[in-house]
Amino acid sequence: MEGERKETNCDSDFSGTVTVECDGVKWTVKKDNCVLRAIFDLQTEAQNLNVETLPDFVDRLQETTVNEDTIITDSPATIFTIVDILNSVAGVSKRLKLNETVMSNILGTVDVIVSENAQESWTQLNNDTETDNTSSSLLQSVEDVGSNLSDEQFNITRERIQLNRIIDEPSVNLTLGVNQTVDVQIPETGGIPLTIIAFSTLHFVLPARNASNFNSSSKSTTSINGDVVVVRANSDISFDNISFTFEKKNETLGNPVCVFWNFSLLDGIGGWDSTGCEVKLDPNDENRVTCECNHTTSFSVLMSPFSIDSIILSYITYIGVGISMGSLVVCLIIEGIVWRAMTRNDTSYMRHVSIVNIAVSLLIANICFIIGASLVDRGKITPVNPCSTATFFGHFFYLALFFWMLLSALLLFYRTVMVFSQMSRSTMMAIGFSVGYGAPLLIAVITVAVTAPGKGYIAEKDACWLNWTKTKALLAFVIPALTIVAVNLVILCVVLYKMLRRGVGASTQPDEKHSLMVIARCVAILTPLFGLTWGFGIGTMVSSAFGVHVVFTILNSFQGFFILVFGTLLDGKIREALTGRFKFTTSSSNRTRSTSAGQSSSSGWGVLQRLRRRRTVVFTGPMALTGPTSAQFD
Template identity: 70%
Template sequence: VIFYTSLIFAVRYLKSDVRINGDVVVVKVNETLNNISFTFDITDQSLGNSQCVFWNFSLNTWDSTGCEVKRNNTGNITCECNHTTSFSILMSPFHIDPIHLMALAYITYIGVAISMASLIICLIIETIVWKSVRRNDTSYMRHVSIVNIAVSLLIANICFIIGAAIAEQEQPPSVDRCSPAVFFMHFFYLALFFWMLMSALLLFYRTVMVLSQMSRAKMMVIAFTVGYGAPLLIAVITVASTAGPQNYISKRNACWLNWNESKALLAFVIPALTIVAINLVVLIVVLYKMLRRGVGAATQPDEKHALVVIGRCVAFLTPIFGLTWGFGIGTMASRDFGIHVVFSLLNSLQGFFILVFGTLLDSKV
């Protein structure tokens, strides 16, 4: 049996004075409620700036997240509460105004839908052209990286939607139900970055270490070990180090890594931004080498084309991902709504960027 408990006040403000200006309601029912509405008689009509709040047991304070004030013609106050989540909530430690939260939710879900559709199109195109892109090792590894980047982000987005659905049903989200979704989100978002790292390292290997030769099988082993092994190790260590005090997931209104108690979110932020920095350094080195002596006279035309496409893909996607999570850090430091909007837009549209810069801009594809 799931119990839903809600404590709601009709609160009125007069300058800096905060007063209870209505009844306190405590409700306990034998089912999960996604939306709840109460109408309150106003005790003192002279007070203004109504606000509906509930007691947040995680923060040990009053919280208005997901609650909206409705005034009717009889002078009463109606409190309507619901809870949702967004990409902005995944990063921001602040509570966001309910109207802004709803706007971010719409941006997120529309963006995620576009992203997932783009990733599916990307995978369909890669399936169609797969036989034609295996002619040399460089082209082959480039497309292996793009496919795994697309698959990782697609699964991460699916897990995000599952986590959002759980967060809408339960406040605070259940540890048992949220933890699997958070683990796979953490794992596959990191896998996206590590496969981007493999693309950059492939570019570095083919343009800087031109005299070195590595078999396709060996490159595949290294790529999958780094692409999935490293994220798995980080995700498992994060679970193991935070499982005891149950500080693995956020205790706010989102299924995501904890920040306030255990700083588990750093297990995603630090590797992601480190990879962005490494990729930018690789791009600078490769660009310097290419400007000095070109891609290489001994390089076959198909391989030259693959190297140019890899360079363009890394050059565009790395700054986009870097800006995305840079704004993510911004949401952790600022309550500014514009930063939250930009972060949600960039984050939820990553699949579209992968389709454009990873697949559609390749003339051979």
């Protein structure tokens, strides 16, 4: 019957099943999951692979793949299984140093499955949504293995692969590839052992997909027109100052683009990424293309253990941090101008003390971030002394930012829930500075004391910031920050609940009766002041997805700007104080207030004016204060 499907067992030499479908005339194969039995048995054995059994195992794996190369290259399921085995090998290799013999056997296996005869099998794997990350997984396994070789110099040449193991060389300038088709130049290596691998046939193994053509037909017109080169170091440090010169495989193709394989692209299936890479053409040799790549630090490194190579994130970071720093300076200037007029009672005094210290902490922390980013070139070894200093002060002041935001939220909670309770100014100041700066200093000092002796305080590469891979020192920032974000979120919910219980929605204006509108306005104003946007840091910690890092970077690198707008400019009392300070006429001031009160609900100023006139709620800048009937503490 046409359209009928059946699942049958594979031939005796294979393990698995094959799905066939009737097209009305004959049965055609729709899904072939048949794996060569010898490879299937090795996959089962690989589940219990360990350091002692690894050398013998990879020897037998290579022998099997070489002897059965014709069958293997025609079987996508078998190639998929071999890649899975290589993943297991790469995992075990992290616990030992592989010698030349073991590495030669691994490359012998890879050489078979990337042969020209396997091109059709790779096309099927890359076009199947269940196996489209197989090629990326293969490259990742080879890179991981190449990072764990013994400290001895050797070369390995296979039919389609060439490996150079380099030890104690201050710089690298060599030509490699099975046909001498790639030049690699590394001006500075720092004497770190390097593994450089050139593949002559990965251009059809790795699909020509990227973020822009993944769901379009344009990928069919794009091709990888050169060898693929992997450069790895034993210390897991990559280099961004490498120059690659490739010989074109097809001289008729134009418009070259330099790319690197981004394993995290396209939700983890991997793809080509040109971010930070630049083409250098030689007018005297049109058959060769030189590529230089440069990646810089993004703001999301503050929370994320993942290394995200993106010039877009870098631009967002530096633009956002620059605007934030300027905004914070303006915020502090305004606070200085209106300080006397705005601090006439204890609650208002502490509110503005919190704002000033939030601004100062974030300003200094951002300065430390910029200094740290300027000290490290991506991929190079982190300079210990200057980076340790920048990291310590950055860690301290970013934590101070969060603790002052916590104090700001607690003050709001105190004045909202305990309306009749009173605390003296001196007591609040003592608590404020003890918590705001004392707790961050204690955490920062303990972090240094615990991690620095084992050289695990700062990251080994990419940025002057807390280490993750070796000591998890980054948690000394992440845990306090996210804990405070969680507490502030609870406080915000409690305050909103109190506001709703006291009749915030009882407005005479029809467009503001719905309580959700009041909640939305309060959340919009309090979110940057309570640091709630840093909650997106959870996403950057558990995912390397580019979109998550973009959202985090935008929201938090611009935090200083949000503080200026929501903490200062939208505070009606500050505007009134500024008006009086610059001697505007009373009629002009009244006219301004009248205009603000009459603005639509979409206006931030109008919202605050209307909220201020409500019967039971007062909302001024970062503090929402309530009383039995109506009271203002500003």
